[in-house]
Every structure is written in structure tokens, then in C-alpha cells.
Amino acid sequence: MQNNTPIYSQLEKLIKDKILSGEYKFGEAIPSERKLAETYGINRMTVRSAINNLENQGYIVKVHGKGNFVSSPKFKQSFVEGWGFTSLLRERGIEHKDKLIFSGVEEANYQLSKIFGVERRTPLFRIVRLRLGDDEPLRLEDTYVPYDLFPGIESIDYSVTSLYDVFQANGITLKEFRQVLSSYLIHDFKARLLDLEDDYPVYRVTCQTMDQSDRVVEYTVSLINPQKTIITTSLK
Template identity: 30%
Template sequence: MESPVYIQIHNHIKKDIESGRWKIGEKIPPERELSKAFGVSRMTLRQAIQTLVDEGILERKVGSGTFVARKKVQEKMIGITSFTEITESQGKTPTSKTVSYLVTTPSLSESEALSLSDQQKVLRMERIRYADKLPICFEVATVPYDLVSQFEKSEITSSLYKTLEKNGFEIGHAQQTVSAMLASERIADFLNLKKGEAILRLRQITELKDGQPFEYVRTQYAGERYEFYLEK
């Protein structure tokens, strides 16, 4: 199964960055130039760039272009972020809308995050998460397909953690990275925001109790509707 074209471009650009073609802080070529180089539409190229921005590999600067992201200061947060559990604990009703649900070949970033072999497929799903019907975040979650292949789609999209725990899996710890960014046109549309409004981006790799990574999530939260706090 061949990866979508935008994922192939994502992989190519990521390899270029890792090989040193573009240095940290360096501006990459404009979308028009890159779309011609890859022989794809600007829409497809823009989707590839956006996945790299969502992963923190690239960063957009309004009026200046797109740059290889600089390393950011990281702060540990205590506990695992489960949207369903957090929402319920605050007396709100969590729901979700599935935007896409695809079994496919993983991107390089997904393979690295989940420690996958070359032969493994992944389930990649995009969801809008709501609390009392108010859109809170847009989430892209990737899990090894062989881990969830026996479950129904509804079991996975409603609450993956609860489904795993009901079937004997124990959730371990998570590595989380939080940073700020501006909402793209697509994310703004999903979350009922204006393009360019502030959002919080969370990248999380979650492991089972035995240390096996089972989930790689990239989530963008409406900044005015969600906050994180740290415990030390």
C-alpha cells in the first residue's frame, strides 16, 4: 500500500532537513517552487508542509515564510492527557467527529515515534473533539494497526484508551510537548476560529505499561477554550 502523495513529500522534506540540506532556522523554498519541484498541486504541497508544521519540524512566520523550526524549551507535565477522561472529570460531555479514518503506510515521523518495522501499517485518524458540543481541539492520532485491528471503528474513535483498558491493556506513561502556534485556515474552520488565532499544539507519544509506544498524537487546541497546568 503506497502512502498518500503528501506523506511522501513530508518524508522527502524531513529527510532533507535531517541530512542538513536546510539548517535550523533556515527558510525553505516557497510553496510555488516546491510544488513545481515535486510535480504536485500547491494544495497537496501545502498539506505536506502543514503536517511538518504540526509536528514542530517546520514553523511558519507570518509575512516571512516557512522555516526549519528551532528547538524549544520543554517542560514535563505530570500524567497522561486523555481528552475523554479530562472532559468527564470537569462534568462535561465529550464527543467527537471523525474527519478521516485510514489504514496506511506510516510516515517517517510516525515510524520513528511508534518504533515500527518497515512492514507495519498504521491507523491514522483525524477527529474534532468536543466538550458539551463546543469544538475544543483537532486531533491526528496514529496507532499501530495490528494493535487495534480487532476493534470496531466506533470503539476506537469514541475512546481508544477505554477500549484498550477494557481489553486487558495497561496504559503506561507519555512524552508530551506543548507549544503555541497560529491556526491555519483548515484548523480555524474545524474549531470555529478565525485564521491566525492562537492555538496550543500538543504532541504526545504514549506507551503501554510494557514500554511499547502505541499512540502518536498531534493535537491543536483552541487557545481560549483549553489550558494546561503543570505539577512539580
């Protein structure tokens, strides 16, 4: 390990690459701190720093008295980037799949009329999808868009088509995302879809998407499986 990157970061990347490549498999123990220190000629404290970072990122889990084990893969989502879910999965090399739960026209209630700045009972198009990554249920999305903006929107297969591709096809340029993160106790059919027990706490993210005219073109409520997803943020 010889470059300007800190040694613990080099070891962290090396172990992460072995996990992602499948050399270190889910549920298996990685080499002990002592073994890693001997193998790479570094001290135990350096190894421990790398292991702690990998644990914080969700790649490994520590089991007292037994060692460090490869954790279930988790989708890493930054809270400060846009929520084009399909493109995010593509960028991370995760196979994406959607299960369409519902799509159709609904009238705006009081809350939705305020969000979109329209009259009550204005037609909106609603899409409810279960989003999967590598066949694992990651999030349940409930989305509304203005019906009049997208001619023929009801004929699109949203189990295979990205909503943001629909925006692009209709000449809509996205400008801003406003998001709110909270917790939510999931239950009933929503819990079943995410493979969770009733009253299990999940991430709840609401997102309003604006175009260049500051018009709300999308409102989505996402219930996110915390067993499969890490939400990050950064300040600059």
C-alpha cells in the same frame, strides 16, 4: 466564612460555584468588590485577591471602568496528567462529543516509523477527531496507533468510543505519557473546525503513550483552542 481555609479562598470558591451553577451567567457582571466586601463582612483587599485568582483561572474577565464579568467557560487541562480526554471531561461534568473527521489505515512515513520503532510503510491506524465540550470545539486530535495491536479497529465508531477504552478492551496497560507543548499558527480547514481565524495561535501538544513494555502504542498531535482551554502544570 468561618473555617481554617483562607478567607479569599472561601470567597473564590463561593463565586466559582455561583458561576458553575449558572447563578452568575456568562457575560453578566458579578457584584462589585465593594458590594462583595459588604455582603460577606470582609475587606476589599481580600476580595481583590479572590477576584485576581478567578481572573487567572479564566472564570472572569476585568473590564476597566465597568467591572468584573463572567468569562466564557474554559476546560482546564493539567499538563502533567494523562490525556484521556473523554474521561477528563466526564470528571469535570462537561458533556463530551466527538466529530469524526477521518479514520483509516495509513503507512508509516519516516517520522512515524522512528516514533513507533517500525519499518517504513508499516500499517498504522489513523483517527482524526474534533473534540467538543458542551458543544464547544476544544481541540483537534490527529492520532496514530499500531494497526496490528487492535483487531477490528477499523470497525469501531470513534465518534462515540474512547480510544483508551479500546486499549483496555485489548489488554493494553498504559505506563507513561511523553508530551511536548508548543505554539502553532492554525489556518484553513483546521481553523474552521476550531472556530478560529486563520493564523490564530493555538496550543500544539504532541503525546507519545507507552505501555508497560515501553512500546509506543499511541502518537497524537493535538491542536487546542486557547479561547476555551487553560493548560496548567505543577511542580512537587
